[in-house]
Amino acid sequence: MPPDAPLLEVADLKVHFPIYRGVIAKQVGAVKAVDGVSFTVNPGETLGLVGESGCGKSTTGLAVLRMLDITAGRVVFDGTDITRHDRAAMRPFRRRIQMIYQDPFGSLDPRMSVAALIAEPMIVHKLAANAAERAERARELLEMVGLRADMASRYIHEFSGGQRQRIGIARALAMKPDLLICDEPVSALDVSIQAQIVNLFQEIQAKFGLTYLFVAHDLAVVRHISDRIAVMYLGRIVEIADRDTLYRAPLHPYTQALMAAVPIPDPEIEATRPQITVQGEVPSALNPPPGCRFHPRCPRAVARCKTEEPQLREATSGQSVACHLV
Amino acid sequence: MSATTLPATPRAPFIAGVIRLFREKPLGAIGAVIVLVFLFSGIFADQLAHFGVNQISPVNRLKPPSGRFWFGTDHLGRDMYSRILFGARLSVIIGLSAATIATLISVTLGIVSGYFGGRIDMIVQRVVDAWMSFPELIILIVVVSVVGPGMFQVIGILGLTFGIGGSRIIRGAVVSVRENMYIHATQSMGASTKRVLLRHILPNIMAPILVLFSTRVGAVILVESGLSFLGFGVPPPAPTWGSMLSGTGRTYMYLAPWLALAPGLCLTLVVYGINVFGDALRDLLDPRMRGSR
Numbered sequence: 001m002p003p004d005a006p007l008l009e010v011a012d013l014k015v016h017f018p019i020y021r022g023v024i025a026k027q028v029g030a031v032k033a034v035d036g037v038s039f040t041v042n043p044g045e046t047l048g049l050v051g052e053s054g055c056g057k058s059t060t061g062l063a064v065l066r067m068l069d070i071t072a073g074r075v076v077f078d079g080t081d082i083t084r085h086d087r088a089a090m091r092p093f094r095r096r097i098q099m100i101y102q103d104p105f106g107s108l109d110p111r112m113s114v115a116a117l118i119a120e121p122m123i124v125h126k127l128a129a130n131a132a133e134r135a136e137r138a139r140e141l142l143e144m145v146g147l148r149a150d151m152a153s154r155y156i157h158e159f160s161g162g163q164r165q166r167i168g169i170a171r172a173l174a175m176k177p178d179l180l181i182c183d184e185p186v187s188a189l190d191v192s193i194q195a196q197i198v199n200l201f202q203e204i205q206a207k208f209g210l211t212y213l214f215v216a217h218d219l220a221v222v223r224h225i226s227d228r229i230a231v232m233y234l235g236r237i238v239e240i241a242d243r244d245t246l247y248r249a250p251l252h253p254y255t256q257a258l259m260a261a262v263p264i265p266d267p268e269i270e271a272t273r274p275q276i277t278v279q280g281e282v283p284s285a286l287n288p289p290p291g292c293r294f295h296p297r298c299p300r301a302v303a304r305c306k307t308e309e310p311q312l313r314e315a316t317s318g319q320s321v322a323c324h325l326v
Numbered sequence: 327m328s329a330t331t332l333p334a335t336p337r338a339p340f341i342a343g344v345i346r347l348f349r350e351k352p353l354g355a356i357g358a359v360i361v362l363v364f365l366f367s368g369i370f371a372d373q374l375a376h377f378g379v380n381q382i383s384p385v386n387r388l389k390p391p392s393g394r395f396w397f398g399t400d401h402l403g404r405d406m407y408s409r410i411l412f413g414a415r416l417s418v419i420i421g422l423s424a425a426t427i428a429t430l431i432s433v434t435l436g437i438v439s440g441y442f443g444g445r446i447d448m449i450v451q452r453v454v455d456a457w458m459s460f461p462e463l464i465i466l467i468v469v470v471s472v473v474g475p476g477m478f479q480v481i482g483i484l485g486l487t488f489g490i491g492g493s494r495i496i497r498g499a500v501v502s503v504r505e506n507m508y509i510h511a512t513q514s515m516g517a518s519t520k521r522v523l524l525r526h527i528l529p530n531i532m533a534p535i536l537v538l539f540s541t542r543v544g545a546v547i548l549v550e551s552g553l554s555f556l557g558f559g560v561p562p563p564a565p566t567w568g569s570m571l572s573g574t575g576r577t578y579m580y581l582a583p584w585l586a587l588a589p590g591l592c593l594t595l596v597v598y599g600i601n602v603f604g605d606a607l608r609d610l611l612d613p614r615m616r617g618s619r
Binding site for chain 1: 506507525612
């Protein structure tokens with residue numbers, strides 16, 4: 001593998017959920033949760049994936065993890081096309097691609113002690129010789145994520161939200177993964193805790209050279225942690241750019257509206273700055289609008305937007321946009 | 327985990343568990359003692375009994391409880407205390423084994439049906455529907471008329487019938503546990519289906535399993551008594567509590583109430599003991615309930 005090759009390459013990914021109706025279960029349609037998404041993530045990089053609820057960002061994460069059936073497209077991890085890998089073929093990749101969940105309480109078995117939770121991936125992937133070694137590694141990992149080693153014998157309900165997320169991270173790190181898919185990992189936490197966990201993500205990234213696919217809706221968090229950011233709308237990427245470029249000069253009207261929706265903590269600026277508001281609701285992914293999917297809500301839509309679907313193309317260096325007007 | 331991670335409990339887990347049972351769940355401990363007493367009396371019925379189980383004494387018919395006949399005598403002059411002891415053996419054997427078989431069947435069917443879902447679930451559930459639409463009595467009568475009456479037939483049929491019916495409860499619990507993110511997390515980690523089922527699904531459905539088991543023990547003993555009454559249970563003169571209760575107990579209810587009271591009270595006690603013990607066990611096995619009463 002060449003040194004600058006991406007660790008993860010997603011090409012024209014489509015995830016459709018068929019809808020069946022009637023006695024003979026005839027397929028009457030499909031929810032196009034992800035409909036033609038392409039991006040790459042380089043080793044050691046953090047790609048932020050933002051968008052409003054239901055835009056398909058979590059589905060993209062789950063598809064990369066191969067926990068959903070991929071309708072079309074390709075997922076290439078470290079040079080290997082894993083799109084059609086079966087259970088057995090996926091096993092070695094399961095260790096290398098890990099997921100951090102939004103709800104750390106729900107994603108950790110309440111019947112297992114913390115030590116057992118962190119040791120489990122080592123058992124599954126035979127990463128430790130015996131129970132003593134696993135216990136030792138579990139303690140190390142606990143300390144690494146900022147918890148005390150003597151917490152190992154406790155159960156998950158005895159911890160706070162932030163501590164639980166730290167345990168979830170320790171459990172993922174136990175597998176020595178290459179890619180972490182973080183699905184809204186801080187949005188369930190108190191604001192005061194969020195920064196700590198985001199910092200922890202950055203610390204362990206520097207320490208282990210991890211690569212992140214960071215799914216979130218909080219633009220401040222994404223800005224803090226990401227190198228590049230992809231903005232999704234209704235199953236498609238509308239803009240993908242370097243972090244600073246995106247926040248300084250967003251090109252897509254949807255990105256501009258998203259950025260404008262972030263309040264500025266200064267009442268004078270907040271009152272005088274131009275407001276871009278998006279009208280209406282997100283259309284149904286079951287029946288997305290023709291042409292540009294954003295055109296019914298776009299303040300700048302022209303006739304062409306209603307018929308022709310814009311493709312993602314490079315607008316400036318390191319910034320690609322799917323919009324006819326740019 | 328090994329002792330290295332749990333330095334706080336140097337004692338053997340079983341003894342530590344018993345200590346916790348008495349300290350945290352005194353009621354459950356009483357239940358355990360009751361169950362143990364009945365198990366003990368069943369096992370040592372030969373030594374504890376004062377008279378032979380079917381020893382008839384025509385001069386001592388329908389005698390009320392006394393120093394000689396602790397629980398009185400029945401219409402044939404048989405000592406009720408001795409019969410209760412031997413009945414404990416039979417009833418407890420039938421109750422525990424049929425409930426164990428039933429629980430195993432329920433758990434297996436419920437997990438397979440609930441976890442794998444889809445077509446497998448559909449097929450299993452329709453078979454369960456079909457089975458449940460037959461009254462268990464009819465199935466039992468058919469089996470007994472083919473192979474003849476006896477304890478093993480009763481255990482087998484009751485185990486199967488209660489097991490298939492109870493699988494619905496387990497299936498429901500599995501379906502709800504399966505949807506938890508920790509199951510998803512374990513699968514995405516690459517864990518085998520066996521590990522997911524045994525290490526994550528099973529421990530998390532322990533509460534309904536224990537409740538199912540403890541209620542089944544009582545139910546089996548009661549149903550067996552009904553079967554004995556109809557002549558399809560363990561054939562007389564075998565002293566099951568059920569036949570004592572519904573046979574002689576009912577016939578002589580006004581003349582000699584102790585004939586119904588003795589087996590009835592024992593039955594109530596055992597069922598109560600198993601239930602409170604099961605509840606205590608359920609709470610003790612749940613880490614979230616640690617230290618609570």
